[in-house]
Amino acid sequence: MREADFGLIDRFLRGDGTAFDELVRKRQREVYNLAYRMTRNAEDARDVSQEAFLQVYKNLDRFDRRSSFSTWLYRIVVNRCLNHLNRGSRSPHRVVDEAPEPVDPSEGSLGQLEEKERQDALARAIETLPPQQRASLTLRVHHQLAHREIAEILGVTEATAKVHYFHAVKALRQRLAHLREGA
C-alpha cells in the first residue's frame, strides 16, 4: 500500500495528472468516512474531504515521506475537521444526497427499532465527545491505527493519544450505561 501510494505520488510529481485521480479514487471513501465520523454531518464531510484533497494536491511535493501517505492524509483530514468543528459545523445527521435507507416492515421491526435506538444513542454520545477524543476513537476503532500513528496525526505524544482514546471509551460507557442495563 505504502509503495503503491509513493508510486502514484511519483507519477503525479512527474506530471501525470491521472495519478492524482487514482490517488483520490483510492482514498476518497476512507477520507469521507473519517470526515463524516468526525463532523457527524454529510455536507461537512463532503466539504472537508474536498478541502483535504485540494490541500493534498497543493502540497504533495512537500510530502517528505517520513510517514505513510495515509498518515499524512489523515493528518490533513483531521486538522480540517478540527477547524471545521471549531468554526461551528452544521447540525449533525443532516445528510445530503444520501442513498435512502431501506425500510423493512417485516416482523423483525421491533428488534430493528431497538437497534436503531441503540445506534442513535451511540451517535448522540459520540457527538458529545471532545474532537480530539472523537478523532482518537475513530482512528483507533474504524481505521485500526496504532496509538503511535494516531499521536502523529494529532500532533501529540503517544501517551496523550492513548489517554484521549481511553477517556472517549469511558465517556461512552458512562453515557450508554442505560443501554447496557436495558440490554
Next chain:
Amino acid sequence: MRCEEAETRLLELVDEELPFERRGETLSHLQTCTSCATEFSAYQNLLALVQAEAVPEPSPRFWEEFLPSLKHHIQQEAFDSKQESTGSLAGLRSWFVFSRPFIAGVAVAAVSILIVIRLPGFLPVWPDRHDTPPAREQSASRESGNGSVAMSPNADDVKRRSGEPYVLAGEIVDDPSALAAAIERLPWVNEIADRIETAWVQHPESDPAEWIASLSEEERQILLDRLRSFRWSQS
C-alpha cells in the same frame, strides 16, 4: 489481584495493549471475578457497537461527482491564485488607470511648481493678465479664430478667484479639475503617466514628486519644452 487494579487494566486488555506479563494475571482474575468479567464484557460490547456504526452511504451520484467537483475546485484555486498573484499589480494598475489624470496632474503641477520655484524667470509668471506678453495673446486669439476656444488666463477670472494659482506652460490655472482635463489632452501625458506608473509599480512606496525630481536633465528639458509649447485650449 484486587478488582481496583484489574479495572485499570481492562481497557488496555480490550484494546490489546496490555503488556504480556500483566495480561495473564488479569485474565486469571476475570475467570474468578464476575463483576470484573461483566465490566470487561461491557467494554467489548461497547467497542463492537462503535465499530458497527456505519457511515450513511452517499448516493452513487455523489461519488460520480466527487472527483470532477474536486478538479473544478483545483482549477478554481489555480485561477484564483493566479489572479491573486497578479491582483496586487492589477489593482495597482487599475488604480493608476483610474487616476491617471490625477497622476498626470500631480506630475505636471509638480514640474510647474518646480519651474516656478527653482527656475524663476525661466518661464514668466503672470499674476495678472496685464503682464501677459502680447505674443501669447495673439496666439490665443489665433486659436480662438480657428474655432477652438482659447483658455488663456482671464484677468477677471484671476481676480474672481482666490488662492495660489497653478502656473502651467506660462498659463495661470486655478481650477485643478480643468487642469487635469487639459493635461489629459496633452499628447505626451500618457507617456509620462506610464513612466510614473511603472516607477510606482516597481516602487509603490515612492513619492511621485521624488520621481519627477529624479528625472534626468534631458528628460526635464523635454518636459519643459513640452510645457512651453503647451496650448491650453478647449475644443
